[in-house]
Structure formats: C-alpha cells, structure tokens
Amino acid sequence: MKVAAKVPRNQDQAERENWDDSGSGRMAHPVIEGEPDLSHGVILYLEDITVSFDGFRALNKLTLSIDVGELRCVIGPNGAGKTTMMDVITGKTRPDSGQAFFGQSMDLTKLAEAEIAHAGIGRKFQKPTIFEHHTVFENLELAMKTDKRVRRSLFARLRSEDYDRIAQTLTTIRLENEADREAGLLSHGQKQWLEIGMLLMQEPRLLLLDEPVAGMTDDETERTAELFVSLAGQHSLMVVEHDMAFVEALGSKVTVLHEGSVLAEGDLATVQADQRVIEVYLGR
C-alpha cells in the first residue's frame, strides 16, 4: 500500500525536475524547473569565463557577480568584451572555459537562448531590436510573459489583465499615444524605450541593457536613468554604457572591463580615481 502510494509521487517529481515542458517547445537540454535559487543573494555569477575567437581572447578569465536587486554599470573601452559577456550570459556564445550561473543552480552555459529568456534574463541590444512591422502594442504583446509554445500561440487570446499590463507598460515607457503606430516609424529614442518596455513585459529577474541611451536626447536619457533606478530592487540590472553622465546619474556600483577581464570595481568616483582605469580608458 505504501509503495503504491509512493510511486506516482516519485514519477511526478522526477518529471517536474528533469524535463520541463512548460518552456517554449521541446528543447535539446533539460530546463531546471521553476525559479532560480537566489538564497545566497546573488543573481548572476560568472567565474573565469574565457572566450576566444580565432586566437583573440574576447573574454579572459572574467569573474563577476551581481546581487539580487542590484543595479550595476559596466564600462570599458571598445573591444573590452562587454557585448561578448552579454552573449555568454544569454546563451548566444558558449564560453571555452569557466562557469556562468543564474542564481545558485542554473547553469547558463548549458541552456539555449529561449530557455535562458524563459528563466528570467531579458536583454536589450545595442542597436534597438524591435519588430518594425508590428505596432507598438503588438511588440509588447509578443514580449509578454506567457506560454510561448506554438500550440498556445495558435489559440492565444488577450485577457483583460493582459490589456492592463500592456497599458501600464505603455505608460511607463511613455508611448501610450503610439500604441497603434508601426514600431518602425518611432524615433530612435522611442525605439529604445519600446525595447525596454518589451523587456519589462517579460518580467525578467535580470535585465541586461547594452547602451540603452544611445541616440536619446538629454531629456530622454534623464528619464531613462530615473526608470532604471526605480526598477532596481524588484529587478537586477546590468547596464553597459559609454555615457558617463548617464552612469553618474544611475549612481550605482561600476565595473570596468579591459581586455576581457575586470580591471576595477567600485563607485564611479573611486573607479575614476584609479590610475589603471585612467590609463586604459578615461584618460584617453
């Protein structure tokens, strides 16, 4: 009797732990079901990551960690490895060696892009990447956190709380009057905002933002800084940026990358005073 009662539970458990089918389609790798384990207060942990392209070391034993709810700026001269680092975190590039963990247990080097996105890492590209032929509303609709498998998409209908969520995000990114406009017709700054809005619709735990204020007016830049500061806490953010005024406005901890590894870390003033940093980056 005991055995009979036990077996189904074990099977059930085993299924839940191993092959997650709630992701987007069946995948080549198992997804660890559910939430990343944030018990140690760290959301992202990179250790000794090395990536080489034809002998060129884009990342060289990079070690970096980001706390839950933290807002972190990453700066560094061109070719320092900032974008490659984001590629590794989002599964686009596989590291030659080293470890990348989301929370305590989710191994990012073994997951596919869509799985990583599903686990809660959202990425904004350097060049705004939105769906130019879809309306602003549709862009947000597609980004919304939901079951993203084919058969669900075939019969998907928006519920009224979905409309509310989209409306809320439209207000946050100040595009409420552009909802029915084709996204390709937006200004560059508006496109950046739309992409940020799409990330928010995904409800990610960690946002990776590659030069989010490039091409924005001063006013827009200022408002973006306000938005990011307000997002920190509920989300963790990693911002790669060249605009020092923007970095200063964020007032967060700064990591300086150089030749694929961390050169210095600390608040902006400390980093700016660092002699090595001045040499490789700020001094030029």
Place this chain on the structure above:
Amino acid sequence: MANSPSTRTVALSAKSRMALMAGLALAWGVVPLLALALPAGNPLHLSDYALTLSGKILCYATVAVALDLIWGYAGILSLGHGLFFALGGYAFGMYLMRSIGHDGNYQSDLPDFMVFLDWKELPWFWHGTDSFVWSMLLVLIVPAVLAWVFGFFAFRSRIKGVYFSIITQALTYATMLLFFRNETGFGGNNGFTDFKRVLGFPITAPETRVVLFGLSASLLMGAIVLGRVLITSKFGRVLMATRDAESRVMFLGYQPLYYKLTVWTLSAMLCALAGALYVPQVGIINPSEMSPANSIEIAIWVAVGGRGTLIGPVFGAALVNLAKSWFTMSFPEYWLFFLGLMFILVTLWLPDGIVGLWRKLRSGRAAAPAAASAAPPAPAVPATPTAQPEAKAAGMSGRTVEGPVAKGA
C-alpha cells in the same frame, strides 16, 4: 488604453465572408450550370478545355498561397515547392493507376509500366494504394514527413536565405532524378497517365471535371481562409516577428524552430493536396513536375501577385498561367524570356506585386483630391501622402525596398 482595438483584427471581415460565399456559389452553382446545362453551341457554354485550364490554375494558385505563407510571412523562400506538389500528385496518381484495373493496354493486375518492365508483383509501397482513403493519407503524410524532417534539420542548423533556397532547389532536383529511374517504381520519365476513372466515375466525363473544379476552388478558398486565420493569430505575429528580427524573438523566449516548422509543414501539405487535385484534371504526372524551373515559376507567381498578401498570389498564379497558355500557343519560343522579363520588372518596380500596385493606386486616388485642394504645387502628388511613411519604414528595415528576391536572400 485598455480598450484599445489594437491588433484585435477579426480573421474574416463581413466582406471576406461574402466573397467566400460568392466564390463557393460560383464554383458549385454557376460553373456546373454553364458547363453542363448549356449546350455546346451557346456562347456562355464552358468548354472542357476552359474548365480544365481553370481547374489547373486553381491548383497552381493554391500552391502559390502555400508558398506565400512561408515566403511572405516567415521570410523563408523555398525553391522546391514543386516537389511537395508532385509528391501529392504521385501519391494520388498511384490510386488512379490502380483504378485503371484491367482496362490498361496489357489488361494486367499491375499498372502498364510495371508489365512493360516485366515486374511480377507490386512493390511494397504500392500496397493499399487501391484504397482511396489510404492514398489520400499518403498524399498528406508523405510530403508532411519529408517537409518536417528536412525542415527540422535545416531550421535547427539555422540555415537561412539564399542557402535555404538553394538546398530546397537541390532537394527537388535530386528527387526528380530519383523518379526518372524506372527502378524507383513510379513509371520513370513517363510517370503515370491514361487514367480511366476516379472513385468509379469516368475521369474525362464533364460531370467529373465539374466536381474536380469545384473541389479545386474549395481547396483554394480553404487555403486562403486557413492562411488568414493563421496570420491574424498570435502565431502569425510571432512568425512575422521571426521574419523581421529572429534574435529578438529568441531572446523573448520563443523557439523560432517550431514556428517555422509548423508553417513549413502546413505549406507542404497544402501543396500536396493541390497536386492530388491537379493530376486527375490534367491526366498525367511525371518527374518534370519536380524540375527546378517549375519551383522557380511558383516563386514568380507569388512575386507578381504580391508577397505577404495571401490574395495576391492567386492573381499572380492566374495571370502568369494565362499568359503562359497564350504565349506557348502563339510564340512558344519567347515564353521564358517573357517570364524572366516579368520577374525583373516586378522586382524592380512592383516589390509588393499587383496587390501592392492596386493598394497604392487606391490610396493615391483617395488622397489626391485632399492634396489638390490643400497644396496646389505638388509635383509628385499621386503617391506621396502614403508613400512617405512607407518609404521611411522601408529605409529603416530594408524590407519594402529590397524586393522579393533580395528579401528571401
């Protein structure tokens, strides 16, 4: 904002429903009347030739719609869609061959070409093909399995653009060579012909032809409705998003592979159904249907009609094929030149095909009076009011500007 009508388009507007009803009434009411009830001398009488030609074009139009589904909406240009069409045709052709029974030249149990090759029994894959149901299953399953397996590996390896087109072209060419061999068991270069009956009805009887025509028309309308439902669903929006920015789709947590695979397999199955209806109407299927040129022609129908419009490819297929019928009778040697010329002209000046031209003219006409009253000195008036934002969008995404071929590439 919450009550915004954004994106909540109905799959079929009232107007489309009316058009659909009218189409069905035409195919199942008016055409049979004209073909069967009117005497041959009547000027309104629909001749066998006209009926078969239109039925054939309806099948082609279905293939064009199927290609448009993947090319226009998913940005995948297949230059091998003739393969799926031919496979559907062959699968149904097997049934038609078996239906000949003892009425063939050799009065044998086996199809004539097997007797000719001195085969003593049916190859294993011919078993069960005397059943209509089984052969219809083959029509759907064989192309679907081939498309799924091929698509799975191609899309998983992220093969795109011109590489994908070339591989599909090679696939149809290789299969054509395979079917040319007598040993393959599909009648070699003669293929299947001399059909006598379908489901017991004589295949050349006007009544049979009328029914086949009606089925072809219904299949085409069904394909358009299915396409419309698909592209107005969220599935369709994800598909178009994949076409425009695949990496963003992935980073949003979608698996483009399965989206592409779904529409790709569906497209192949639509082609196969069209092929199965085509064969009894034209009375022959042979490996030349799989020739690369045929598949390229399908892409031209879609480009001429207008990619990404569903209805455009129907006009494209009709126009090109009517032109072909006329040319090959009047100036057979110039047909390919004309076809090439048409493709170049459309690519250069009509990137959105006939439908794009029609839309431009209509919006131009609607805007012209307003522009004329508001601003008299406007040299380039006709298209400007709508063309401007369009051109801007094109400049940023490069979609409208590139034209059909460049987009696929």
